[in-house]
Structure formats: structure tokens, C-alpha cells
Amino acid sequence: MNQSYIAIALRAGCVLLLITAAGGLAYYSFPLTYPFVIALILAVIINPFVEWLEERTDFPRGLNVGIVLSGFLVAGAGFLTLVVAEIVSGTAYLAKILPAQFNKAALFIEYFFTNRIMPLYNRLAAFFDGLEAGQQESIITQVQNLGSEIASSTALFLSKILEMVPLFFAFLPNTAAVLIFSLLATFFISKDLHKLKERAQTVFPDRLISGTAAVYAELKKALAGFLKAQLALVAITMVLVLIGLLVLKVNHALAIAFLIGVVDLLPYLGAGSVFVPWIVYLVLAKQLPLAIGLGILYIIVLLFRQVAEPKILSQSIGLHPLGTLIALFAGFKLFGFLGLIIGPVLLVVIQALFTTGILTEIWLFIKGDQK
Numbered sequence: 001m002n003q004s005y006i007a008i009a010l011r012a013g014c015v016l017l018l019i020t021a022a023g024g025l026a027y028y029s030f031p032l033t034y035p036f037v038i039a040l041i042l043a044v045i046i047n048p049f050v051e052w053l054e055e056r057t058d059f060p061r062g063l064n065v066g067i068v069l070s071g072f073l074v075a076g077a078g079f080l081t082l083v084v085a086e087i088v089s090g091t092a093y094l095a096k097i098l099p100a101q102f103n104k105a106a107l108f109i110e111y112f113f114t115n116r117i118m119p120l121y122n123r124l125a126a127f128f129d130g131l132e133a134g135q136q137e138s139i140i141t142q143v144q145n146l147g148s149e150i151a152s153s154t155a156l157f158l159s160k161i162l163e164m165v166p167l168f169f170a171f172l173p174n175t176a177a178v179l180i181f182s183l184l185a186t187f188f189i190s191k192d193l194h195k196l197k198e199r200a201q202t203v204f205p206d207r208l209i210s211g212t213a214a215v216y217a218e219l220k221k222a223l224a225g226f227l228k229a230q231l232a233l234v235a236i237t238m239v240l241v242l243i244g245l246l247v248l249k250v251n252h253a254l255a256i257a258f259l260i261g262v263v264d265l266l267p268y269l270g271a272g273s274v275f276v277p278w279i280v281y282l283v284l285a286k287q288l289p290l291a292i293g294l295g296i297l298y299i300i301v302l303l304f305r306q307v308a309e310p311k312i313l314s315q316s317i318g319l320h321p322l323g324t325l326i327a328l329f330a331g332f333k334l335f336g337f338l339g340l341i342i343g344p345v346l347l348v349v350i351q352a353l354f355t356t357g358i359l360t361e362i363w364l365f366i367k368g369d370q371k
Contacts, residue, residue, distance in 0.1 A: 215353065218351070229316035
């Protein structure tokens, strides 16, 4: 009995060691291999289009891959051109209205300073003059300390901002290099994808190949559902924002709704990064009706995301709504806003391992029920 327990413990230790080693290798090698990981993902994405083109043409596979890649690049360039054109149009519109708005803001600040700050300052000065010398000295010391902390914090903030400038310019050539390497690697991987599959089948055991293929199929299905869910959420958010802006008679409603939809898709930003500063500005500019309307619209969008996201994700990925909600909350607590994506993805991976029987086989191996 003791020997069987020892054997189980040894097999469990081997499994944990292999998983840890694989995870560590993937983690530490990722900075060197991520362009090729991106290339592999892109090759898998464009492969259905390449195969569709192969069925309808007699061109070599390499030429079909080049055609598909060129099509994707042209589509991406066209999309970026439309975005830039809309940004230029919005900037021109802002250039027309911002001077008047700045003048209003300056008049508001002048009025606020003259009618609120100065009377308050005079009352504080009168109160300060009525204090004893020791109390005055203590207040002056505290004010000086506060000023020093504010100055040091401001200097640190500005230094961090200035440090980011060279990093940004250094980031541009690195991004260009990664893009070039990824595109070249995508071409070569996609061109020889069938040969790479055949080579893998000769190198790795059949059980590993079949298990990996089953997990890949499950993850592919779940990833497609996840992307559809995200696109559905963004599309509905854009429609809600567009309807709200049209009701509020906001200019360039379509461009603003598109911007909010894209920003809402990003983990660390969200629609609040557009709505909150906009509402604060409108309050300062004394445009309270529009500020209240935007506040109501933002609450509607926020409630929709909180209520609809677990349900849409669960229906698209095939997970239970409660499990999806738990994954979203756990991911948020562990990884922040990025965890809202990491949580469901990890849950999908675990479900794929259960569905394909990989975890069952590992457990049977640990128990010693199968070789």
C-alpha cells in the first residue's frame, strides 16, 4: 500500500515538474519568440482563406499565401486610413469650437477665483491673524511641507513623462522590426503548414498529436465564440452610444460612438475614459443638460456591460453564466482589468482539457490505471 502511494506521488511529481518546466520555458522564452508566436497565430487565421483560394485556383501555395496576406494588409491599411481621416475631421471640428470653449472656461475660472477663492482666502487670512504665534508657525510649517511634497510629486511625474518619450521613439523601430519578422514568418509558416504538420506527426507520439488536435479544436471554437461575443458587445455599445448621442444632438455622433466602442474593447480603458472627462468638462463649462444626458447614457452603457457580458460570453463560448461570472471576477481580482479577458480564457482552456479528456488521462496516469 505504501509503495503504491509512493508511486502515485512520484508520478504526480513528474507531471507537476513537466508542467512547471513547460510553463517556465514558455514564459522565459516568450520575449525572444513572440514574433513567431504571432506569426503562427496569423498563419492559422489566414489558413482557411489560403485553402479556399487553393481550391479555386491553380496557383502555387506560396502565391496564394502572398495574395491573402496582401489582402489583409490592404484591408488593415484601408481601415487605418478611414480611422485617421475621421480623426482629422474630428480634430478640425475641435479646432473650430475649442477656442470659444476655452474662453468660456477661462471666464468661469476667473469668476470662480474672484467670487469664491478670494473671499475664502480673506476669511482664512483673518482667522490666521487671530491665532497665536506658535499656531501660525505650525500652520506655515505644514503648508511648506505640503508644498514640498506637491513639488516633488510633480517633478517625479514630469520626469516619468519625459523618460517615456525616448522609450516611445525606441518602441517604434522595435515595433516595425517585430511586424516585418512576424509577416515574413507568417508567410513561411503558412506556405509550409502542411509539411510542418506532417513533420510533427513523425516526431511526436500519436496520443500527443491527437490530444493536442482535440484541445486546439475546442480552443478554436471557444476563441471564435469569444471574439463574436466581444464584437457583439462592442457593436451593441456603439449602437446604444450612437442612439444616445443622436437624441442629445451631439455633432459627429457616429465618429464618437465608434471611438467609444473601440476604447470600450480595450482592457485598461473602457467607455469611462471618454465619458468621464467629457462630463467633467461640460460641468465646468456650465453645459449641465448635456452633462446630465451623457451621465445617464454612460450609466446605461455601464449597466448593459455588467449585465449582458456574462450572459453573452456564456452563450458564445458554451460556459455556464455563473462560471463565466466567477471567471470574470477572479480574473479582475488577480490581474486587474486585463483579467476580464484572462479569466474567461483560462476557464475555456480548463473546459477544453476536461472535454477532450486530457485531464482524465493525466489523472489515470497518476493513479497508475493506464500506461
